[in-house]
Amino acid sequence: MVKEKDELAELPGVGAATAEKLREVGYDNLMSIAVLSPGKLVDAIGSGESTARKIIQAARDKLDMGFETGEDVLKRREKVIKITTGSKAVDELIGGGFETGCISETFGQFGSAKSQIAHVLAVTAQLPLEKGGANGKVVFIDGESTFRPERIIQIAEGMGLDPNKVLKNIKVARAFNSDHQMLLAEKAEEILKKENVKLIIVDSLTAHFRSDFSGRGQLADRQQKLNKHMHTLMKLASSYDVCVYVTNQVMSRPDVFFGDPTAAIGGNIVAHNSQVRIYLRKGKKGTRVAKLVDAPALPDGEAIFNITEKGIEDV
Numbered sequence: 001m002v003k004e005k006d007e008l009a010e011l012p013g014v015g016a017a018t019a020e021k022l023r024e025v026g027y028d029n030l031m032s033i034a035v036l037s038p039g040k041l042v043d044a045i046g047s048g049e050s051t052a053r054k055i056i057q058a059a060r061d062k063l064d065m066g067f068e069t070g071e072d073v074l075k076r077r078e079k080v081i082k083i084t085t086g087s088k089a090v091d092e093l094i095g096g097g098f099e100t101g102c103i104s105e106t107f108g109q110f111g112s113a114k115s116q117i118a119h120v121l122a123v124t125a126q127l128p129l130e131k132g133g134a135n136g137k138v139v140f141i142d143g144e145s146t147f148r149p150e151r152i153i154q155i156a157e158g159m160g161l162d163p164n165k166v167l168k169n170i171k172v173a174r175a176f177n178s179d180h181q182m183l184l185a186e187k188a189e190e191i192l193k194k195e196n197v198k199l200i201i202v203d204s205l206t207a208h209f210r211s212d213f214s215g216r217g218q219l220a221d222r223q224q225k226l227n228k229h230m231h232t233l234m235k236l237a238s239s240y241d242v243c244v245y246v247t248n249q250v251m252s253r254p255d256v257f258f259g260d261p262t263a264a265i266g267g268n269i270v271a272h273n274s275q276v277r278i279y280l281r282k283g284k285k286g287t288r289v290a291k292l293v294d295a296p297a298l299p300d301g302e303a304i305f306n307i308t309e310k311g312i313e314d315v
């Protein structure tokens, strides 16, 4: 972003050349510099340590880091857009829809509707605000080869939208392994800088990590990588006010392990980084049941819905 470029070069002790150097090593905004240790900055730009300290302090001053009033937080909350699922029951369960500015996660067994919800959101995110959409484009990181344009067409037509336009607004990338998936999430920022993306889908968030780090003794590595991946996504969610929707398959009998955070792959890492977690399971007569897990500001509850041609609908 042009504004950020100027901001970096304006820091005392940072000229245009140094700003360029910083960007090359990935420190491309004030926040990334404000949270650096002086040593790291010395390594990055080859300055003396006292200069590095001054630069970091200046970045912190400019950012006005620290506390904000409850009113400020409320104002920020008012900017949040809630993307509809098409099911009133599910929308109500999660406080109005899937929110921008944070990560939401669905987890459940195979066939529980995680990918169906992803496809629905990829369409509804494009609706105008007054129809429960975010009037934005979509980035779909496909980690399980589950993206189906045919399904998008079906849902879009059900909503009276031009399916070709809807498809054009969805940027899909297949992730071939966990490293590739992490890279795609980082690269997504380039799209976000240029286009009005309001939804990022990562379906599945965890499948590649599970298969790439399946050996004994690899758990720590897997969690560390997953943590990094989640942080990338979180940063995108908050910096660009985007809704991030991730899916997470749980294996056998999640009901038995329910409440045990290790039941879902990723465990605590994913749980702590996603603000809304929804457990999905099959209900009676082909229905699906969504249950909110540990939401800070929402009442516990469940919503029952059907997967239909149109997307997902109330029973």
Ligand code: ADP
Residues within 6 Å of the ligand: 108, 109, 110, 111, 112, 113, 114, 115, 116, 117, 154, 307, 308, 309, 310
């Ligand atoms: P997962 O949680 O594994 O991602 P999915 O979201 O792929 O599960 O859900 C798969 C289910 O969605 C299947 O049981 C299938 O019956 C249902 N489904 C998929 N497409 C349609 C459709 N067009 N109409 C009705 N149900 C559908």
Ligand code: MG
Residues within 6 Å of the ligand: 114, 115, 116, 144, 146, 203
């Ligand atoms: Mg799926």
